[in-house]
Amino acid sequence: MSAPPEVQTAEAAEHQREGALAALWNRVRPATSGQMWRNAGLIVALVALGVDLAIQRPYFFSKENFEVLATQMVTLGIASVGMAALIISGNVDLSIGSIFALGSTFAARYSFNVDPLIAFAIGIFVGAAFGFINGILVWRIRISPLIITLGTLSLFLGIALVITQGVGIPNLPRRYAYFGQAHLLGLPLPVWCLLIVVVLGHVILSRTTIGRHIYAIGGNRQAAEIAGIRVRRIVIGLFLVNGALIGFTGALATSRFDAADVQFGNGLGLDAITAVILGGVAFAGGEGTIVGVMLAVVLLTVINGAFVALGIDPYLGNVAKGGALLIAVGLDQLTHEQRERFRTMLALRDLKARHQQSDEGVDVSDPLKTRSG
Amino acid sequence: MAAVAVANSPDPVVRCRSITKYFGGVQALANVSLSLIPGEVLCLVGDNGAGKTTLSKIICGQLHPDAGDVWIGGRPRPRLTPLKALELGIAIVPQDLALCENLGASDNVMLGHEPVQLSLGPIRFLDSRRARREALKQINEVGVQIDKLDIPVRTMSGGQRQAIAIARAMVRGSTLIVFDEPTAALGVRQTEATIQLIRRVARRQIAVMVISHSLKDVMAVADRIVALRLGEVIMDKAVSDTTALEVGAAMSSGRAR
Numbered sequence: 001m002s003a004p005p006e007v008q009t010a011e012a013a014e015h016q017r018e019g020a021l022a023a024l025w026n027r028v029r030p031a032t033s034g035q036m037w038r039n040a041g042l043i044v045a046l047v048a049l050g051v052d053l054a055i056q057r058p059y060f061f062s063k064e065n066f067e068v069l070a071t072q073m074v075t076l077g078i079a080s081v082g083m084a085a086l087i088i089s090g091n092v093d094l095s096i097g098s099i100f101a102l103g104s105t106f107a108a109r110y111s112f113n114v115d116p117l118i119a120f121a122i123g124i125f126v127g128a129a130f131g132f133i134n135g136i137l138v139w140r141i142r143i144s145p146l147i148i149t150l151g152t153l154s155l156f157l158g159i160a161l162v163i164t165q166g167v168g169i170p171n172l173p174r175r176y177a178y179f180g181q182a183h184l185l186g187l188p189l190p191v192w193c194l195l196i197v198v199v200l201g202h203v204i205l206s207r208t209t210i211g212r213h214i215y216a217i218g219g220n221r222q223a224a225e226i227a228g229i230r231v232r233r234i235v236i237g238l239f240l241v242n243g244a245l246i247g248f249t250g251a252l253a254t255s256r257f258d259a260a261d262v263q264f265g266n267g268l269g270l271d272a273i274t275a276v277i278l279g280g281v282a283f284a285g286g287e288g289t290i291v292g293v294m295l296a297v298v299l300l301t302v303i304n305g306a307f308v309a310l311g312i313d314p315y316l317g318n319v320a321k322g323g324a325l326l327i328a329v330g331l332d333q334l335t336h337e338q339r340e341r342f343r344t345m346l347a348l349r350d351l352k353a354r355h356q357q358s359d360e361g362v363d364v365s366d367p368l369k370t371r372s373g
Numbered sequence: 374m375a376a377v378a379v380a381n382s383p384d385p386v387v388r389c390r391s392i393t394k395y396f397g398g399v400q401a402l403a404n405v406s407l408s409l410i411p412g413e414v415l416c417l418v419g420d421n422g423a424g425k426t427t428l429s430k431i432i433c434g435q436l437h438p439d440a441g442d443v444w445i446g447g448r449p450r451p452r453l454t455p456l457k458a459l460e461l462g463i464a465i466v467p468q469d470l471a472l473c474e475n476l477g478a479s480d481n482v483m484l485g486h487e488p489v490q491l492s493l494g495p496i497r498f499l500d501s502r503r504a505r506r507e508a509l510k511q512i513n514e515v516g517v518q519i520d521k522l523d524i525p526v527r528t529m530s531g532g533q534r535q536a537i538a539i540a541r542a543m544v545r546g547s548t549l550i551v552f553d554e555p556t557a558a559l560g561v562r563q564t565e566a567t568i569q570l571i572r573r574v575a576r577r578q579i580a581v582m583v584i585s586h587s588l589k590d591v592m593a594v595a596d597r598i599v600a601l602r603l604g605e606v607i608m609d610k611a612v613s614d615t616t617a618l619e620v621g622a623a624m625s626s627g628r629a630r
Contacts, residue, residue, distance in 0.1 A: 208497055209498075213485070216476060220471060225455065227459075229484070286476075
């Protein structure tokens with residue numbers, strides 16, 4: 001099994017060219033350094049915000065307030081898990097706000113007539129159905145999912161508006177509203193739902209074959225097809241599961257608010273994309289983790305809460321969120337360029353050193369000789 | 374000589390019988406027959422539009438012939454799909470290698486073929502340790518050194534990337550590997566290494582089909598050369614029975630002698 005010399009020589013030459021320092025750098029640098037830096041950045045931002053709040057508004061750190069914050073991040077959190085999986089696979093779904101509206105509308109309407117659990121199931125089913133429609137359209141119409149779901153964003157919202165005539169559905173039955181407001185082991189039920197979805201999403205993406213295939217499809221779809229991965233099934237399945245998640249979170253939100261309104265889902269798609277990209281997922285696909293995305297969801301939610309607590313104009317919250325996204329993405333680009341420049345510099349320095357050696361009579365034409373000489 | 378001796382063996386891995394393919398009114402392949410036996414390197418040569426790619430796509434299940442059939446493992450395989458071809462042991466190494474740049478060497482080699490620890494319905498948990506071990510074994514068999522199996526392959530050298538693509542094709546116990554223009558974008562030294570790699574694959578009793586434009590590389594790597602011109606086989610000879618001049622003539626003018 002030993003490697004034949006001729007191949008090794010070529011490899012050795014390339015390694016040599018990179019230089020010893022660069023090789024060391026490569027060894028030190030972990031495979032997911034970008035994600036690690038991003039997570040570190042998000043944690044630093046969270047801690048900084050936390051310290052500021054701790055000084056100015058100590059009551060921010062009460063159990064009650066944490067519960068409020070946790071409940072507030074349920075919809076965005078669940079939506080971001082589905083969105084992260086979609087974007088990692090090289091897709092995106094802008095229409096989730098409208099699917100949310102449809103899921104919550106249907107669940108709320110049926111909550112008057114059927115068992116609450118069945119009403120939830122209807123919300124999930126409606127979400128899955130519209131997610132499936134997205135998946136089929138993305139598969140059949142070979143154009144960016146961005147455009148297609150831009151279309152269905154409007155289309156689905158229109159359907160929801162036609163059904164409801166834009167009128168909200170208030171005063172849902174108590175037994176239905178119970179689920180969104182109940183507590184289990186000290187935590188609100190919706191927060192448990194979020195935790196379960198996050199853990200499942202993380203495990204599936206990082207530990208299972210489907211997860212690996214999602215990353216592969218996002219990295220190189222053709223490669224995935226050549227390797228025998230059923231790309232169509234996975235992509236359509238992702239849209240469907242994402243829709244089901246959105247339908248579920250829609251039903252959950254109506255249950256918590258005791259009311260349904262088509263407007264509740266406004267901007268959910270863009271918020272989820274913001275969280276996902278801020279969390280370190282590459283919009284081109286193939287990169288990112290649920291852990292990073294959840295850090296971003298927490299940060300965005302805390303920013304919202306902090307602006308309220310600090311009495312800052314809440315409209316500035318949008319400025320902060322947009323700014324955070326741009327700073328994160330910009331820093332990423334900057335460090336990447338810096339890293340490349342650093343590697344080039346090391347390689348050049350190494351090359352120069354070897355040329356000096358060659359002036360002293362060492363032959364640099366054969367990399368193996370250079371190494372031993 | 375060895376190639377000729379094996380050529381009499383009765384069990385071809387893949388046999389194409391009288392394959393004809395039209396694209397609209399244009400005839401891409403006309404009554405093409407050829408077979409590949411284990412351990413043989415067959416080079417498919419011809420000018421642009423000769424039908425090389427069409428033929429390879431039919432063998433890989435990406436296209437369907439209008440007439441004639443493809444035999445794999447001793448049986449005709451109508452309605453062949455890429456997935457079915459893969460399951461029947463036919464793998465392709467495309468010109469651009471088609472690697473997942475974001476994944477590591479191990480993940481790329483084992484893609485679609487991952488060892489599983491535990492299955493819960495459609496949710497199958499990866500056995501990363503076994504995956505890494507098998508990937509490493511396969512990469513070593515291809516004969517290239519890769520010490521970091523988890524670093525994204527976009528950071529790797531051309532030779533390493535090619536080895537990963539070949540290891541991915543071999544890991545399922547493939548019986549035929551199709552190389553599409555393996556040396557088209559390579560320098561002199563790299564080309565040499567690639568030819569060695571292909572010969573090493575064939576030594577494992579895998580049938581190899583190489584699509585190439587480069588006369589020099591074809592003469593260096595092939596056991597048998599099949600030349601196509603305007604969809605027809607105009608030459609099918611063992612490399613020992615032909616000369617570079619004859620192959621060159623067949624590729625350009627379409628006349629074998």
